[in-house]
Amino acid sequence: MSLADSRKIRLLFLQNAPLILFLVLVLVFGSLSERFLSPTNFMNIVTQAAHIAIIAIGMTFVLLVAGIDLSVGANMYASCIVVALYMKGWNPVFGFAVAGFLGLLFGAVNAFVITRLRVPAFIATLATLFVGRAIALYLSGVKMIPFGKEILLLGRTTWLGLPVPIWIFLLVFVIAWVTLRLTTYGRQVYAVGADPEAAAKAGIDVRRILFSVYCIAGVCAAIGGLVSASQVAAASSTFGFQKEFPVIAAAVLGGTSLFGGRGGVVGTVFGAILIQTVENGLVMINADPYVYPLVVSAIIFIAVLVDSLRTGMLERLERRKIRVETA
Amino acid sequence: MTPAQTTRLDRPAPAPGLPLWRRLLLSEYLVLFLTVVYVAGMALIVPEILTADTWRDILAAMIPLLIVAIGQMFVLVVAGIDLSATSVLAFSSVLGAAVITMDGGPLVGLPAFLVVAIGILAFMAVGGAVGAFNGACTTRFNMPPFIVTLTTMMFFSGAAIWVTTLLTDDGSSIGSLPREFVFIGQGRVFELPFSLLIALAVGLLAHVALSHSLFGRWLFAIGINPNAAAVSGVPVRRTMFWAYVISGACAGLAAVIYTARLETGTPVLGQRILLDVVGAAVIGGVSLFGGKAKVLWVVFGALFLTVVDKGLQLLGLSLAGVFAIKGGVILLAAIVDAQRQRLKGRG
Amino acid sequence: MFQKQVQAPVQAPLLAVRGLCKSFFGVQVLHDVGFELAPGRVLGLIGENGSGKSTTMNILGGIHQPDRGEMVLDGQPYRPKGPKDAEATGIAFIHQELNLFKNLSIEENLFIGGFPKLVRGLPFIDRRKVRARAKELLAAIDLDLDPATLVSRLSQGERQLVEIAKALGADARIVIFDEPTTSLTARETERLFGQIQRLKGRGIAIVYISHILSDVMRLTDDIVVLRDGHVVASAPTRQMTVDKLITSMVGRTxxxxxxxxxxxxxxxxxxxxxxxxxxxxxxxxxxxxxxxxxxxxxxxxxxxxxxxxxxxxxxxxxxxxxxxxxxxxxxxxxxxxxxxxxxIAFLTEDRRAEGLMMDGPIADNLALPSLPNFAGGFGRLIERTRLGDAVERTGRDVQVNARDFVQTLVKNLSGGNQQKVVIGKWLLRSPxxxxxxxxxxxxxxxxxxxxxxxxxxxxxxxxxxxxxxxxxxxxxxxxxxxxxxxxxxxxxxxxxxxxxxxxxxxxxxxxxxxxxxx
The missing domain is CATH 3.40.50.300 (P-loop containing nucleotide triphosphate hydrolases)
Incomplete structure (x- = not known):
């Protein structure tokens, strides 16, 4: 086997590493626990991953323009606490509408501070994280607030054999995928992420794009929050606390770059499911619960490491290719 | 072509004739000034803010935060970030306390001060090791520092709790630390808190390292343009690596102070100050994009955040209120900084 | 030689520029600049860095607005408020740093400003139409590539051609090239020139800005030389020689x-x-x-x-x-x-990316490679005075044109002065x-x-x-x-x-x- 071949194989391996990792995990957990490989359990995994996936889809838009939104967890808490407090007994559709609108508002505030006041996204959303949690804590009086029955029912209802949270997740996913792939807006998001200056010169309204992605992230955070609410029954004062970490991890695990312009929602969904698979598998094999975060973070780490190795290798390959010039 | 290029000469430094507010806005003492204004405003509502006791509290709260933030600054200069600093606090608190209180280990029979010294080294070594791992990942494998330190943060926060459950029966904390160790957090020398002396030493060392040493110059060069630095013979990877080690070691040292003050090693130490750490540095004026930092700025930033916190406490605000105002203050500082950059850009 | 294959008929000017004046911060950078562009002719615009070329072109492209003077396009006054106006009137700008998105495909780059829609009023892209139009445009410039290819996989020369296709797609009547050949191979340059000839053939007016005078002589029909914001020479290319161009550019023989x-x-x-x-x-x-x-x-x-x-x-x-x-x-x-x-000392070919800390002051840039020589003793502290003196001396030796090396940022220097800083930083080490x-x-x-x-x-x-x-x-x-x-x-x-x-x-x-x- 020539040098080039072995390099190609290595690259092929690195390129599909998250998938390989996933398969390895499934095999390991499957061999340790019989219950793990059942279809019901897989459905459980997806259902549990749904809210992270939804929020991470919103986060993907932000990461694509090289931004970041640390406030999604706070947004999720703030938007959902309103539904929990004031919308008991309402049709859950209204709940989603109201939460979505509040999430949008929250996102718009982020967007305003970032695009108009030119505060770096990291700091801006850090600040709104505090403010958002504060508003929610104030509204809830730092008490555990149970969600209305209709929200809880939502979590247990199935439609065409699939739980409603999965349907909501699929809906968000399809809309996001179509938007990014098949609309002018979506393609411009990628363009802005790759090079905002060039995008401005190409006549793209860069500020509008930047503004909009934070709004999208806001809406997704709120919707994801309610999906999560349908599973946890009540909003405690830690509802959504540090949710930004698994969310960003899911997107990055799925191949979305933190530097903008690269990635997509398919990968993000995969990342969210991968994380949930690990957690679920650990439960199935009765691992010490204190070990969960260790394993999950180690797996995210491996995925990012592999991604970096791959990028580095591709770069080296590119550099080696001297363009032979014939005049 | 920019206008500056046509004249081919730089514009002169801001003229002294600028309006006062603009000079203030552009001054590096802006944050200190804001602190004074805040205290003055608060004093009208809660006069206690001017008492010596209050300031003792502020100092006590500020010292460990400052030490972590100074470490963070070294990473920020090279356009990195160290989110793992708070997990280092927790992890080294547990491990360090475990080393000191070990039953029947090699430390038994040694004089107390030696045990304490070894303990402190253990704290810093744990921090330095985590930093070394972060540094190795970012420099060797070119992994984005944000993600690397995010995962190490998750990992070591979890590890701190897990280790505690292994080491103790109730899994909450590791107590009964020796008196000599507790002194570091609570003792006084010449009427001054001992921890203040540590902070002063760290600050001074950091200042010399950053602004007067070869290492510091290299850090700035890397922060501004890592490629140009590499082509100019700067050992980019090695320098960046040490920045992360310093950040970890500083967090370890801060953990010593926190732990000594609480008299127990606890795995939830520092969970809530992650944002304060980065915030203190950035509010002071350290750029998240690298190449801009000063120890004094971090001191101002840490002071500002702590004073704001204390003021809110005195007001008797609820947790929600503290969160809201703190968030607002960080936001305000960031907006002011952004406007300031814009002003500077216009010259 | 193909240079005069397309005989440009003398026509009414497409764009007439008269008496442009522009000042920045009280410094006048353009003084009564005027020239004319005719369809199917190439105008070479040359001048040293800082002579006003870019400002002139930025005014044409709507990025800056002139203080005085007028532009007449097709007999109508032309007053662009922004880059979009310029684009709408058919002026395409091909910058030195190409404005392509490497993470997108060729076809997406061609239409990124506005894709054809599947249904009017809805945001969905008509992929098929995009593909068809992209193929047409690529055929028009002889670029035999799949429109779905990612731009990151193209060579520099191919990217340049994609930019031209983009200009064609926008129905540009005037195409401005700003130093297009700096990063092209000789062969790619030939190919680019061939395409510029074809643009001429389509009756497009072209402005060609370059430092490479032999190219300018070969490619252009008319030449305008700028110096310190004045037009110092303006004539058909055949009346010019490289020597004459240089003389008028630098203002002395x-x-x-x-x-x-x-x-x-x-x-x-x-x-x-x-x-x-x-x-x-x-x-x-x-x-x-x-x-x-x-x-x-x-x-x-x-x-x-x-x-x-x-x-x-x-x-x-x-x-x-x-x-x-x-x-x-x-x-x-x-x-x-x-x-x-x-x-050993090494001056890199990529000054911006590898040669300089653009956001740093001159002094820090000069000092960077020599720092270890000025750091001694415990903690390797920098000997500031000795370093400052050495930096000052070297900076003056290589004649960096700036008043204050500690305050002046390198990014505010002209290209030539920046290069002197790079040379100076190595001379400080006496290589x-x-x-x-x-x-x-x-x-x-x-x-x-x-x-x-x-x-x-x-x-x-x-x-x-x-x-x-x-x-x-x-x-x-x-x-x-x-x-x-x-x-x-x-x-x-x-x-x-x-x-x-x-x-x-x-x-x-x-x-x-x-x-x-x-």
Whole structure:
């Protein structure tokens, strides 16, 4: 086997590493626990991953323009606490509408501070994280607030054999995928992420794009929050606390770059499911619960490491290719 | 072509004739000034803010935060970030306390001060090791520092709790630390808190390292343009690596102070100050994009955040209120900084 | 030669620019600039850096608004408020740094400003139409590529052509090229020129901005020379010569573009000996020497391995086999630090990305490579006064034009002054061997002369100099010896007495010559 071949194989391996990792995990957990490989359990995994996936889809838009939104967890808490407090007994559709609108508002505030006041996204959303949690804590009086029955029912209802949270997740996913792939807006998001200056010169309204992605992230955070609410029954004062970490991890695990312009929602969904698979598998094999975060973070780490190795290798390959010039 | 290029000469430094507010806005003492204004405003509502006791509290709260933030600054200069600093606090608190209180280990029979010294080294070594791992990942494998330190943060926060459950029966904390160790957090020398002396030493060392040493110059060069630095013979990877080690070691040292003050090693130490750490540095004026930092700025930033916190406490605000105002203050500082950059850009 | 294939009929001007004036911060950078563009003609716009070319073009492109003066497009007053207005009126701007998105495909780049829609009023892209239009546009510029190819996979020259396709797609009537050939290979340049001829044939008016005067002479129908914001010459190209252009650009006659070589290489131990240096895919069996006080030029086309060799010598890239000896002693560890310790200095071809800290002051840039020499004792603290003095002296020596080295940021300097800072930072180390990769790229004639002078002085002091350049004239003008690289190997060497442009060129294109041309 020539040098080039072995390099190609290595690259092929690195390129599909998250998938390989996933398969390895499934095999390991499957061999340790019989219950793990059942279809019901897989459905459980997806259902549990749904809210992270939804929020991470919103986060993907932000990461694509090289931004970041640390406030999604706070947004999720703030938007959902309103539904929990004031919308008991309402049709859950209204709940989603109201939460979505509040999430949008929250996102718009982020967007305003970032695009108009030119505060770096990291700091801006850090600040709104505090403010958002504060508003929610104030509204809830730092008490555990149970969600209305209709929200809880939502979590247990199935439609065409699939739980409603999965349907909501699929809906968000399809809309996001179509938007990014098949609309002018979506393609411009990628363009802005790759090079905002060039995008401005190409006549793209860069500020509008930047503004909009934070709004999208806001809406997704709120919707994801309610999906999560349908599973946890009540909003405690830690509802959504540090949710930004698994969310960003899911997107990055799925191949979305933190530097903008690269990635997509398919990968993000995969990342969210991968994380949930690990957690679920650990439960199935009765691992010490204190070990969960260790394993999950180690797996995210491996995925990012592999991604970096791959990028580095591709770069080296590119550099080696001297363009032979014939005049 | 920019206008500056046509004249081919730089514009002169801001003229002294600028309006006062603009000079203030552009001054590096802006944050200190804001602190004074805040205290003055608060004093009208809660006069206690001017008492010596209050300031003792502020100092006590500020010292460990400052030490972590100074470490963070070294990473920020090279356009990195160290989110793992708070997990280092927790992890080294547990491990360090475990080393000191070990039953029947090699430390038994040694004089107390030696045990304490070894303990402190253990704290810093744990921090330095985590930093070394972060540094190795970012420099060797070119992994984005944000993600690397995010995962190490998750990992070591979890590890701190897990280790505690292994080491103790109730899994909450590791107590009964020796008196000599507790002194570091609570003792006084010449009427001054001992921890203040540590902070002063760290600050001074950091200042010399950053602004007067070869290492510091290299850090700035890397922060501004890592490629140009590499082509100019700067050992980019090695320098960046040490920045992360310093950040970890500083967090370890801060953990010593926190732990000594609480008299127990606890795995939830520092969970809530992650944002304060980065915030203190950035509010002071350290750029998240690298190449801009000063120890004094971090001191101002840490002071500002702590004073704001204390003021809110005195007001008797609820947790929600503290969160809201703190968030607002960080936001305000960031907006002011952004406007300031814009002003500077216009010259 | 194709240059006058398309006979441009004399027509009414498409765009007339009259009396443009513009000031920034009270400094007037344009004084009554005027010229005319006619359909199917190429206007060359030349001038030193800072002469007002870019400002003029930015006014045309709607980025700046003039203080005074008027522009008339097709008999109508033309007052663009922004880049979008310019685009809408059919002015396309092809910048030096291309405005393409590497993460998107060719077709997406062509339509990123506005995709054809599937249904009017809905945001969905009509993929099929995009594909069809993209194919048409690519065919129009003879680019045989799948429109779905990612731009990141295209060569620099292909990207340039995609930009042209984009201009065609926007129905541009005026296309402005700003230094389009700086990063193109010779072949890509030819291809670009061929396309510019075709644009002419379509009746498009073209503005061509370049420092490479021979290209301007070849390609353009008219030339306008700017100096300090004034139009100092404006005439049909056939009435111009390169000498005349230079004279009007710099405002004085440069009797010689190249200062005379005063010193001769010294006998004895060579500074640099390279023996059979090989790195697969980059260079192969490269062997040569540089003596003290000798200026050796490396000629070769882009991709010939010349820059790669320089980077290997300086330890930036590894090598598989061979030896590098400095002053007779082998250079073992291939790192920049090790190379610098042995007295090697390296001026990179990419000033912005690798040469300078653009956001840093001049003084810090000058000091950077020498810092370890000024850091002593415990903690390696910097000796500030000694460093400050040395920096100041070197900065003045290389004549960096700035009042205050500590305050002035490098990004505010002209290209020529920036290059002097890069040279200065290496001179501060008193190098034994100075490797300069494209030392005069993108700097104006006056600054070039000063760079040549510095190289001469260095050689006079006994430093070995290795100059890499794509301009053969430049190498002929300043070198004692020229080596020619092609396909990663050294194909020929010429001593000063035997310099011959033709033969050097032919060796550089060794491949096409031995294979009987293509």
């Amino acid at each position: 440069i009797d010689q573009i190249y200062p005379p070589r005063a010193s001769r290489p010294r006998e004895g131990q060579p500074v640099l000996e390279v023996e059979k240096l090989t790195q697969p895919g980059m260079i192969k069996d490269v062997s040569f020497q540089v003596r003290q006080g000798e200026v050796v030029g490396i000629s070769g086309l882009m991709g010939s391995g010349r820059s790669e060799m320089a980077r290997i010598l300086f330890g930036l890239d590894p090598y598989a086999s061979g030896r590098i000896l400095v002053d007779g002693q082998p250079l073992e560890r291939p790192t920049p630090e090790a190379a610098m310790a042995r007295g 034994r061997l100075f490797i300069l990769d494209e030392p005069t790229r993108g700097i104006d004639v006056g600054a070039k002369y000063e760079v040549y002078k510095i190289i001469n002085e260095l050689a006079g002091q006994g430093t070995g100099v290795l100059v890499i350049s794509s301009e053969i004239e430049e190498l002929i003008g300043i070198c004692d010896r020229i080596l020619v690289m092609s396909h990663g190997e050294i194909r020929a060497g010429f001593d000063r007495a035997k310099f011959d442009r033709e033969r050097i060129m032919r060796s550089a294109m060794w491949d096409s010559v031995t294979k009987g041309g293509r």
